[in-house]
Amino acid sequence: MDFVAGAIGGVCGVAVGYPLDTVKVRIQTEAKYTGIWHCVGDTYRRERVWGFYRGLSLPVCTVSLVSSVSFGTYRHCLEHICRLRYGSADAKPAKADITLSGCASGLVRVFLTSPTEVAKVRLQTQTQQRRLSASWSSPAHPMCPVPPAPVCPAPGPKYHGPLHCLTTVAREEGLWGLYKGSSALLLRDGHSFATYFLSYAILCEWLTPAGHSRPDVLGVLVAGGCAGVLAWAVATPMDVIKSRLQADGQGQQRYRGLLHCMVTSVREEGPRVLFKGLALNCCRAFPVNMVVFVTYEAVLRLTRGLLT
Numbered sequence: 327m328d329f330v331a332g333a334i335g336g337v338c339g340v341a342v343g344y345p346l347d348t349v350k351v352r353i354q355t356e357a358k359y360t361g362i363w364h365c366v367g368d369t370y371r372r373e374r375v376w377g378f379y380r381g382l383s384l385p386v387c388t389v390s391l392v393s394s395v396s397f398g399t400y401r402h403c404l405e406h407i408c409r410l411r412y413g414s415a416d417a418k419p420a421k422a423d424i425t426l427s428g429c430a431s432g433l434v435r436v437f438l439t440s441p442t443e444v445a446k447v448r449l450q451t452q453t454q455q456r457r458l459s460a461s462w463s464s465p466a467h468p469m470c471p472v473p474p475a476p477v478c479p480a481p482g483p484k485y486h487g488p489l490h491c492l493t494t495v496a497r498e499e500g501l502w503g504l505y506k507g508s509s510a511l512l513l514r515d516g517h518s519f520a521t522y523f524l525s526y527a528i529l530c531e532w533l534t535p536a537g538h539s540r541p542d543v544l545g546v547l548v549a550g551g552c553a554g555v556l557a558w559a560v561a562t563p564m565d566v567i568k569s570r571l572q573a574d575g576q577g578q579q580r581y582r583g584l585l586h587c588m589v590t591s592v593r594e595e596g597p598r599v600l601f602k603g604l605a606l607n608c609c610r611a612f613p614v615n616m617v618v619f620v621t622y623e624a625v626l627r628l629t630r631g632l633l634t
Contacts, residue, residue, distance in 0.1 A: 331625035335618040336393020343614035345378035350603040350610065351450045354569045357595065362606050380449045388442045392435050397622065400431035400523055424527050425520045432519030436511050441504040443511065445491040447572040452483055507571035509584045510564045518561035526553035526619065546623050547616045554615025558607040563600040565607070567591070 349365050359365040369377045404427040405415040411423070419427075485491035495503045526549050533545035541549065558565075567587050574581050581587035591599045 330394070330629070331397065331622045334390070334625050335397070335622035336389045338621045339393070339614045339618040340382075340389045342617050343610045344382050346606055346610035348378050348380060348450050350606045351447055351569050351573075353606065354566045354602045355447070355451050355573045380452075388438070392438050392442075393618075395438060396431045396435050396519070399434045400427050400519075403427040403430045421524060421528075424524050428523030429516050429520040431523070432515035432517075433512060435519075436508060436515055439515075440506075440508045440511055441492060442488075443568070444495060444504055444506055444572045445485075445488045447569055448491050448495070449485055449488065451573045452485055506574065507568040507584075510568035510571060510587075513584075514561045514564035514568055518557045521560050522553050522557035525556045526550060529553060540623075543620060546620050550619025551612035551616040553619070554611035555608045557615075558611040559604070562602075562604045562607050566600055566602050 349362060349369065352369065353359050353362065353365050356365075359368070373380075404419055404423060407423045407427060408417045408419050409415045411417075411420075485494060492504065499506070529549035529552055530541050530545065533541040533549055535542065535545075567584060570587050570591065571581055571584065574587075581590065588600075
């Protein structure tokens with residue numbers, strides 16, 4: 327049932343947090359934005375509300391599988407560790423057991439999420455790339471006498487949807503193009519999910535009333551929200567690099583790999599570039615993971631009640 331509960335919780339989390347995720351990706355990949363509100367205002371002015379939901383359909387279709395794998399892998403890995411170390415799957419795990427299981431869940435999900443992350447980032451950023459290309463094609467000097475040229479319509483979007491984006495990337499860049507940034511994604515999700523599940527377990531233990539085995543709904547909300555914030559706090563540097571590597575295929579390729587992207591970004595924009603979107607990630611993580619964990623726990627309790 328952990329797989330089912332994780333799937334339902336993941337879908338609810340995406341519904342809450344996707345608009346801020348779009349803003350986060352654009353801040354990380356476009357140097358022209360000076361802050362969150364600048365990006366929000368520019369996106370709304372140019373694309374209205376729909377601009378915040380670019381690329382949503384694919385995450386919604388796949389997040390149930392990804393979240394299911396994450397929570398299911400964590401729980402089953404933890405049970406196997408407890409069985410090996412303590413002789414019972416129901417034994418209380420140590421902090422190291424939780425950390426190892428959380429890390430395993432983060433690493434496993436990378437193989438499922440990398441293609442969808444590539445499509446999501448390309449769709450979220452292709453409007454800016456199109457405007458940049460248009461500005462490069464403009465005349466060098468407006469006063470230079472040039473023969474009139476026929477007026478051409480503005481180029482349409484390169485990607486017409488998530489599936490079209492995936493097939494286009496695979497055709498133009500090969501199957502490896504679907505896994506651009508996967509090294510950064512591995513580094514991001516491994517330690518961030520270890521932090522995620524460990525902090526949730528510790529906070530739940532602190533917030534559990536005396537005489538009870540689990541926290542109440544308010545305790546789950548607080549623990550889930552704080553766990554999400556802490557996880558994104560440690561994940562943001564690699565998230566920036568991951569987004570830049572995945573957006574890199576829309577024009578002339580700038581980065582040769584993870585280290586080159588990191589060194590180039592820091593050299594051009596300073597060390598602060600690795601924390602672009604940190605405040606937004608943390609603001610988004612709290613309500614999203616409140617919803618994820620309270621839904622996850624509610625589904626588990628409901629199914630346990632029906633099965634007993």
